[in-house]
Amino acid sequence: MSWKIWSLKKSPWVFHVNVGACNNCDIEIVNCLTPKFDIERFGMKLVGSPRHADALLVTGVGTRQAVVRLREVYRQTSKPCVVFIIGACACGTGIFHNGYHVAGPVDKVIKEVDPNAIIAYVPGCPPKPEAIISGVVKALSAI
């Protein structure tokens, strides 16, 4: 295990990217920070810039306007990074699959930029905070 991966697994800082979500997944992510779940205990922290982040939390279908910005955000994130794709929309565009403004799913867009990207999926509409925490733990113990 390289020291980069070793340091990534300790207290991952996350940047939250909404690419056309309905707010539910975003609220559940913020819910993870609040007293009932409080993942800040484990050193996970929402940061304000992708350049500070170890992981991206991507929610939403990936609209045509948004995927351009998503690619740019992924390029700016310091590597190695883990991409967490949260929610049914982000995992496979879900109920919006036949929308004219949908360019997702998100994993396809990320793989266009970097075919070797580390991607973890947390399905659910919206996934409960417990599911998000469990997904993050599983992904970090797998790499």
Next chain:
Amino acid sequence: MKESIKKPVLAVGPFHPLQEEMEFFQLTVDGEIVTDIDVRISYNHRGIEKISETLQFDQVPYLVSRICGICSASHPLAYVQAVEEIAGITPPERALYVRTIINELERIHSHMLWVGLAGHFIGYDTVFMWAWKYREPVLDLLEEITGNRNNYGNVKIGGCREDVPNEIIGKMLKELDALEKKTDMLTKAVLDDPVLHARLKGVGILSYEDAVKYAVTGPTARGSGVAIDVRRDDPYAAYADLDWNVITQPEGDVFAKAVVRLLEVFESIKIIRQAAKKLPDGPIAVEVKEIPAGEAVGHTEAPRGETFHYVRSDGGNRPVRHKVRAPSFVNVPSFKASCIGEEIPDVTITLAAVDPCYSCTERLAVIDENNKIVHDYETLLKLSREKTAKMKKEML
């Protein structure tokens, strides 16, 4: 054009650490003072109105509940009311009360969410943590009743999908008692805090005249002294049988909007208590056969204001036109009145004060290579008039 180049422009977005959603503000500034504001949206546009035309009538509520995660009870209710008006269906009495309870639980959790976020925006994270801690029991109740913490999908045409079981009512009332005490403490802590008075009073004032001019709805309007509320003005569900007050504050600043929202939580608790007491026995849904041709509108009071749905049916099994107007669509333009003249640090909280929901609001504009809008106001007006004339000719 040249004029705007000379002035410094401060860009906020599309990914801004403060706001959850993607939106883009261009603030034209003169020193610290904001002289103009431009809002660019459509990052979140998913084409829901068009997708809705490909779904059957009974599938659409699950789509429209995903317009916005926080208003996921009000949007389907507005749609279902429109369809029920077309088909002439009267839902059973118990379904109306269940709808009321779900909608008020949603309002409580949405207002608590806003209070927390507003605290976070001004750097007062204690309020953020408190408010979000207190809204958790509400989400647990919603999960117990409907099966999901958000996106309840609990209304369907002709009634409700899930009942409020009589066993849960006792637990619900107990939770609400606890919530009332905590909210009371939070309200007193917020309203008596000299720091918050200094930070929020007189900031982002939206006067009564401007509120009427921009036709704002919901707590934004009630915070400016405009006493409008769909629940009272055009009662739906069971609101006509219940006793509650419309909260208004005359000042129009951010503090007034916070007061309105906090006091509305108590009104919602009052409504739920009465609804739980009066909850009649009986079925929660009637059978629906066919939706005849016709058109109708349905509107509800979402936590952010009036949600408006227009549905047209041609007698088939899908809506031929479904139009959604969410409350933020009228609340967002009021930034022109409330933000101009403010200092940059005050603008963030003023933007947040209307509780904007961009995923509800998103519209689309098609532009050509020269950045010119293909369908601008005049062409759309012309197209609309031509279509109306055509339809009138067909009717004759």
